[in-house]
Amino acid sequence: MGCTASSHVLENYGEDDPFLQSQKANDAIEQSLQMGRQNDKNEIKLLLLGAGESGKSTVLKQLKLLHKGGFTHQERLQYSQVIWADAIQSMKILVIQARKMGISLDCDDPINKRQLFECKRILLKAKALDHIDAGMAGGSDFLNDYVLKYSERHETKRRVQSTGQARAFDEDENSLLPKDGDRAMSGETIIDVEYGFARDGKLDLQQIFQDLDEDSDNDHMFLKERLREQWQQQQLRHQQQHISNQDIAHAIDQLWKNDRGLKQCFARSNEFQLEGSAPYYFDNIQKFADPQYVCSDEDILRGRVKTTGITESDFNIGSSKFKVLDAGGQRSERKKWIHCFEGITAVLFVLAMSEYDQMLFEDERVNRMHESIMLFDALLNSKWFRDTPFILFLNKMDIFEEKVKKMPIRKFFPDYQGRVGNSEAGVKYFENLFLSLNRSNNKPIYVKRTCATDTQNMKFVLTAVTDLITQQNLKKSGII
Ligand SMILES: Nc1nc2c(ncn2[C@@H]2O[C@H](COP(=O)(O)OP(=O)(O)OP(=O)(O)O)[C@@H](O)[C@H]2O)c(=O)[nH]1
Ligand SMILES: [Mg+2]
Structure with a gap:
């Protein structure tokens, strides 16, 4: 109506009349808004969901490699720092866990394994x-x-922070309000207990002892002892020889290659929390030790930075515009999910197939596969995604195929009837289990087997998936 009326009225005004100018400006704004609405309608919104560490951000990284020319220099520098720290800590975890599990280590023998003993001391x-x-x-x-x-010290905190519930996400808007367990850690004294670091990098042992003394938990006796040792060591610290990155890299390399106890401990790493890419870090430890090292594409795909909140990335794929939303998958992150549930073209659910024998980082009482089943069920049958197609990535197939040879699926899923070591039977079992959760007759679920760290595999899979979604979207909007 605005258009006809204004063109009729305009005939009575000169070109440079202020009224005419303002009408023209209004028309231009209206036209651009309409175009924006049209573009929004044509834009494909793909939402990456799944439990923590399942590989969502790795899928997004592959999309960036395929359609955005890869990673920035800044990202490469960031990952070289993160991976070097994770590599050191992951090897320490193996030593500490081996002791907890009663596995005897070569590096604990100062007489017969002097060299390894020295490597452990440096580490x-x-x-x-x-x-x-x-x-x-x-x-x-x-x-x-x-x-x-x-x-x-943060094992219990992880659970508290995760809200401790087996809840998938909050469908109820009111439950989006912060709860007791949601307190951000940033307001608290951040101390790395094991290594005695305060947030500003200074040692705050007095504070640590105070915290531990207040805590009557006997589990902390071991920790207290270790802290006392650390404290004594700190007194000597300035007189001590500086440990170089090369010394640490050499120590990790030797321990990884030669300590039989650490190998046994690694074989049982499903019993504790260890970075999935730790073997990759250890195998390539020399390059990560170089402070000038700039990460390659593969390093970034293997590296792990937990997603906090929801990130949005835009891609032009063929003639379509894609907006890809990557959500943090850990429990504490899920309360944010509901904010991006509207207007989603397709949900891409990433499942870590290899984690059927592992426990959640957020709650070590809960099996990771059980958590994914519960999550997929809740999302697939939620009111938000009644008509939204789902794509299910059976991810981490590389680890799964190796793992099933040694770790029977039946140990964790007693109704599994397939042969031990048969990965095809294992994949089919989990695929059917997930497909059986679909309570709608007309909602399609497309399943793909993936190894998100493998660029060749992902190029193939992601091309097929983006083509499929584009076609579906065109059909839905009546264009084809
Ligand atoms: N070997 C192997 N590692 C994988 C695969 N997919 C992901 N990873 C690794 O798994 C770790 C976690 O991957 P992310 O992509 O950060 O997981 P996420 O789902 O985004 O995790 P959150 O952000 O916590 O929700 C990284 O170290 C990846 O390199 C895979 O198919 N094979
Ligand atoms: Mg992520």
């Missing part, structure tokens, strides 16, 4: 934060995550 003395640029690694986000991951 345990090294403080990862001393050897990286924490600012470049991601600043306070990195430090928060680091403490949560590597302080024994």
Whole structure:
């Protein structure tokens, strides 16, 4: 109506009349709004969902490699810091867990395995934060995550932070309000208990002892003892020889290659929390030790930076515009999911197939595969996605295929009838289990087997998936 009326009225005005000028401006704005609405309608919104560590961000990284020319220099520098710190901490975890599990280590033998004993001494003395640029690694986000991951003291906190419920996500808007367990860690004293670091990088042992003394938990006796040792060591610290990155890399390399106990411990790493890419870090430890090292594409795909919140990335794929939303998958992140549920063209659910024998990082009482089943069920049958197609990525197939040879699926899923070691039977079992959760007759689920760290595999899969979604979208909007 505005258009006809205004063109009729306009005939009575000269070109430079202020009224005419303002009408023209209004028309232009209206036209651009309409175009915007049209573009929004044509834009494909793809939402990446799944449990923490399943590989969502790795899928997004592959999309960036395929359609955005790859990673920035800044990202490459960030990952070289993060990976070096994770490599040091992951090897320490193996030593500590081996002791907890009663596995005897070659490196604990100062007489017959003198060299390995010395390597272990160097490793345990090294403080990862001393050897990286924490600012470049991601600043306070990195430090928060680091403490949560590597302080024994935070095992219970992880659970509290995750809200402790087996809930998938909050369908109820009211439940989006912060709860007791949601307190951000940033307001608290951040101390890496094991290595005695306060947030500002200074040792705050007095505070640590105070915290531990208040805590009557006997589990902390071991920790207290270790802290006392650390404290004594700190007194000597300035007189001690500086440990170089090369010393640490050499120690990790030797321990990884030659300590039989550490190998046994690694074989049981489903019983504790260890970075999935730790073997990759250890195999390539020399390059990560170089402070000038700039990460390759493969390093970035293997590296792990937990997603906090929801990130949006735009891609032009063929003649379509894609907006890809990547959501953090850990429990504490899921309350944010509901904010991006509207107007989604397709949900891409990433499942880590290899994690059928592992427990959640957020709650070590819960099996990761069970968590994914519960999550997929809740999302697939939610009111938000009644008419939304789902794509299910059976991810981490490379690890799964190796793992099924040694770790029987039936141990964790008693109704599994397939042969031990038969990966095809295992994949079919989990695929059918997930497909059986679909309570709608007309909602398609497309399944793809993936190894998100493999660029060749992902190029093939992602091309097929983006083609499929584009076709579906064109059909839905009546264009074809
Ligand atoms: N071997 C192997 N590693 C994988 C695969 N997919 C992902 N990873 C690794 O798994 C780790 C976690 O991957 P992310 O992509 O960060 O997981 P995420 O789902 O985004 O995790 P959140 O952000 O916490 O929700 C990274 O170290 C990846 O390199 C895979 O198919 N094979
Ligand atoms: Mg992520």
